[in-house]
Amino acid sequence: MSSHNLKAENGRPGMSAKRHGRNGSDLVVRVPPGTVVRELDAINGSNGFEGLLEMEMSDMKMEDHLSPRGILVCELNRNGQRAEVAQGGGGGRGNVAFKSSQNRSPTTADPGEQGQRRRLELELKTIADVGLVGLPNAGKSTFLRAVSSAKPKVASYPFTTLRPHIGVVNADGKLQDKRIFTVADIPGLIEGAHDNRGLGHEFLRHIERTAFLVYVLDVSGEEGSAIKAFNVLQNELEKHEPGLSQRSRCIVANKMDSGGAVVENLNDLLDELGCQIDIFPVSARFETGVEDVIRHISESLP
């Protein structure tokens, strides 16, 4: 993470001959769409009359830029959208403001008002083509390892993944398809994620801008658990951002190699959703069925 001090022009001191000091001109900082601005702490301009803006620019490396610590100031999602994040000090009052019955021609003028000084963190929301969504432990990270050279940690407990990982899938070669796309593996979602339960909002945000969603469902649990998981995920996505649950998507019915109610769960999914969504039986662990998913994603991406 790198830190930058950005400073708008100072307001000018007040002047003689009744002239008010000119306001400093604005400093416009251009950021890419998808930038989230958070305040790390508020320091009110103690150092005089300048509008000082201190920012921390996150680069796009996912490893070190997630710090859910500041208060949300704004999100800049659209081209051309603007937000004022720190107000500069106004120019100083000119000598006329100090005129009184005792002093008819004052020579004093204001230096100018104090500007606002803020420490802000700028974070760019994940830009991946594809987002993996699933309950904790469903096998998202295992799937990402199977389709890309990314190596997110895999373990048999929930919330193994604590921050997003991006894998690059090179569909070239195997599939005679020249496409390369990126897949974001995010921490598991739980019921109430839209309300910030679990790792909540922080991570739902990262899939907002993906073009395609892969629901990774564990079919090795008890009968009915896979369809239930799907409904929970849909509900959380929709509550987080209306329309998100209808984004182009497919289902990976994962852990097909496992015991449990694998066949029943897969059949449930096919019965209830088979005519609306493509469902792929997969074993991410043994990398079976994954090529069909890659091909499907590759064909579905805009």
Ligand SMILES: Nc1nc2c(ncn2[C@@H]2O[C@H](COP(=O)(O)OP(=O)(O)OP(=O)(O)O)[C@@H](O)[C@H]2O)c(=O)[nH]1
């Ligand atoms: N049998 C079997 N086990 C799998 C398969 N895919 C993942 N697992 C196991 O399921 C557990 C969870 O896998 P992860 O890939 O860490 O799951 P995750 O969805 O990333 O979990 P969180 O990051 O905690 O949300 C691990 O013990 C994996 O080895 C599979 O296809 N078959």
Ligand SMILES: [Mg+2]
């Ligand atoms: Mg994981």
